[in-house]
Amino acid sequence: MEVKTPTPGRLHVAFAALGLAFVLIFSWVLYHEGTADWRATQARFRQLEATVKNPHQLAQAASVEGLRQIWLPDLGRVDRCGTCHLGIDDPAFGTAPQPYASHPGTWLTTHPTDRFGCTVCHDGQGQATDYREAAHRPQPFVARPMRPLETIEANCGACHRSLDPPDAPRLAEGRRLIVDSGCVACHEIPGFEGVTFRGPALDSLGYKVRPSWLGGWLKDPKSYLPESKMGNFRLTAAEIAGLQGFLLSQRAAAPLDSTGVDWKKADTSNGRALFGELRCVSCHAVNGRGGTMGPELTRIGDKVRREWLFSFLKDPHRAQPDTPMLQYRLTDDQIRDLTAFLLDEYRSSDTGAEPPPITYQDARLVADGRAVFARRGCASCHRLASIPDSGRIGPSLASIADRDPDELPYGSGEVRHTTENYIFLKVLLPDTLGSPSMMPTFGFTPADAAKIALALASIRKSDLPASYVLKPDPPKPFRPAGPFGELVTRYGCLSCHSVGGYGGTLSTVPLDRIGSQLKPDYLTKYLLNPGAVRVSVEARMPVFHMLPAEAKTITDYFESVFLDDDLEKYDATFTPADRRHGQELYTQLGCQACHQLGTQGGYVGPELSGTGARLKPGWIAAWLIKPEKYKLGTLQPDYGLSAADARALTAYLTSLGSSDAARGGGGHAR
Amino acid sequence: MTSRRYPLIGLLLAAAVSGCRAAPKAQAPGDPLLDAIRAEERAGNLTYVESQGKALFAQYCATCHGDEGKGDGQNASNLTPPPPDLTTSGNVHDKGYVEKVITQGSAAVGRSPLSPPWGRSLSAQQVDYLVAYCQALGRSKS
DSSP states (O other): OOOOOOOHHHHHHHHHHHHHHHHHHHHHHHHHHHTOHHHHHHHHHHHHHHHHSOHHHHHHSOOOOSOOOEEETTTTEEEOGGGTOTTTTOGGGTTOOTTSOOOSTTHHHHSOHHHHTTHHHHOSOTTOOSTTTTTSSOOTTOSSOOOOGGGTHHHHHHHBOSSSOTTOHHHHHHHHHHHHTTHHHHSOOTTOTTOOOOOOOOTTHHHHBOHHHHHHHHHOHHHHOTTOSSOBOOOOHHHHHHHHHHHHTOOSSOOOOOTTOOGGGOOHHHHHHHHHHTTGGGTOOBTTBSOSSSOOOTTHHHHBOHHHHHHHHHOHHHHOTTOSOOOOOOOHHHHHHHHHHHHHHSSOTTOOSOOOOOOOOOHHHHHHHHHHHHHTTGGGTSOOTTSOOOOOOSOOOTTGGGSOGGGSOOOSSOBOOOHHHHHHHHHHOGGGSSSOOOSOBOOOOHHHHHHHHHHHHTOSSOOSOGGGOBOOOOOOOOOOOHHHHHHHHHTTHHHHOEETTEEOSSSSOOSTTHHHHBOHHHHHHHHHSOOOSSTTOSOOOOOOOOOHHHHHHHHHHHHHHSOOHHHHTOOOOOOHHHHHHHHHHHHHTTGGGTOOBTTBSOSSSOOOTTHHHHBOHHHHHHHHHOHHHHSTTOSSOOOOOOHHHHHHHHHHHHHTTTSGGGTTTOSOOO | OHHHHHHHHHHHHHHHHHHHHHHHHHHOOBOHHHHHHHHHHHHHTOOHHHHHHHHHHHHHTHHHHOTTSSSOOTTGGGOSSOOOOTTTOGGGGOHHHHHHHHHHOGGGGTSOTTSOOOTTTSOHHHHHHHHHHHHHHHHHHO
């Protein structure tokens, strides 16, 4: 074989050209790096530093020369932002212009840069060393440009997985909306495992509601109840007719027999009095005012049938075992009066007479309705024994924020393609994104939809190691047995109170250590006739009409189970000098600003005249020393009291109410 | 043929280059989520930091100082001396003063002890937010 060798002359030319190219590239790199923006930025910083600091501080300051980076191997990140943001952790640069300004707030104290870097919170391209490459603004081909401040809380949520993350109000509000709107009924959402959402069971709906109401409700729930949690499913007239026929055929359990009730004798004025006395508005709003745990009652007369309401008030758990509604101990006459009052007072002017009971059913409508019920996933929220539980109808949102933004629909508008914008539009207007959607329209305001989108955008297949993630365990259900357990169910204690974080949040008092807080005699009396401890709090404990034996059962249980040993072993032998010092402190600290004593003082905190008869001393002292330990976000300030001062105040407070000071009806104002 | 093709290629290249340059400008795609949040901020006339302070103010301060800081909270009538109107008080312009009252209570600046110290209950961050909101209250009137 003959091998062709290039002629030496040509080889030289090739080498020379390559060499030249190499020199050119090398010099360009040198020039480029030598004149990089960040060098000029650092030079300007040194000038600024000389004006901000005195010579001594300057001598102490670390030299600023060259690239600066934070390497976080466990996060797989290298952040070079500090190359230009040179004053970021130096308070001396608080008012300096960017990029030299120090970080606002105390975020770097709680999130030091050597552990968190920059891009964990801010996004952007941490390895870049110039403004544009770092993606301070959205750019083509950069998946995660820096977040504007407005949406930064989505990144808080990547680590802070509790439902109430601190100092991130938009994220917290978004998560609250997700819980309250029942998103978890249809979607699996990581971080919300402990949350359940149920609409009312529908097994006996045929006995419960008026047919006319049901039609209007299915067409648009908000037309009956603007605060409705049920979304608008955009049903056709045929679908509504089918569902109506199907649902009204659900008559599993007839209401309790009320044939003996003489409705002509119903006394609505007595019903009105009961409505106030039982404190129904703690949970149910009327005309926009009142609690939100139960349904608003403003137009209840348009909705439910008389026999059903009578039966429900008599025994709510029979119709619906998991209802948060409590079972008052009332006579049939009282229930009759209350029923008549509710139906007469809270209705539209054009509500017709009570419709006759339904005895018919249209087999074709029932079949149609059953199909719609299954297709639209009604069973995800509403239990119905005749329909098998099909689980969640919506897709899992486990990796919603990881989806490719360019493959998602955005409707007709010109929208920047981000998963957040997609989620926002989907939550706001589910049916306008170009593909038919099963998701109902919930009628969120844009601001609320934005917060929900932020909360969902914080859920991604985490690139953060577990050591960064703060995720509280969902509380363990508390289900006591025996007579106490029956009373807890009957009176719905856990609808408002919590034990170990499980239960409701309406009450300001968790029950975990209630036996060490309250004196037993007071507790029993309070259960029988709950007064107002906090005058300004609108939601009150209902007046159950509880039997004395029941109050005793509950008290005994509290006194033997819900105890805190640290509080119990407090030595409560006080001297008169303690009491006198406590009384002085009471005025010096300004306790009267919030607490009433007799007729004097504010009504933010509990009224204190009867404290000696109400609270155990160990609890008073512990609470005064560290209120936040027992209740986050409490309005009781932490005065940094010494044990001796807390003891003096305790001595003074326990003397109230056990002597003549309490007489004169200090007890319960209003 | 070749002589006719070159201008064509040049034209395509020019179009591609100009297209690349023009594309981001011409689209100017919207950011509806951001718009919604900004609209809410504008409606409240508060910055992000101030609106955080507003939420804390509603929780800790409004019972006495009133929702808008006018000194007309529901508990105000029980207090002697009454809480000041923060929207007209000159003291809110003094950041250090406001911070001191919030963290150490009104007694720390030589006033009545009726406004309690919150420095041990609130984080430094939360105090910053509250200070910012108090200053915003003063701004809206001055």
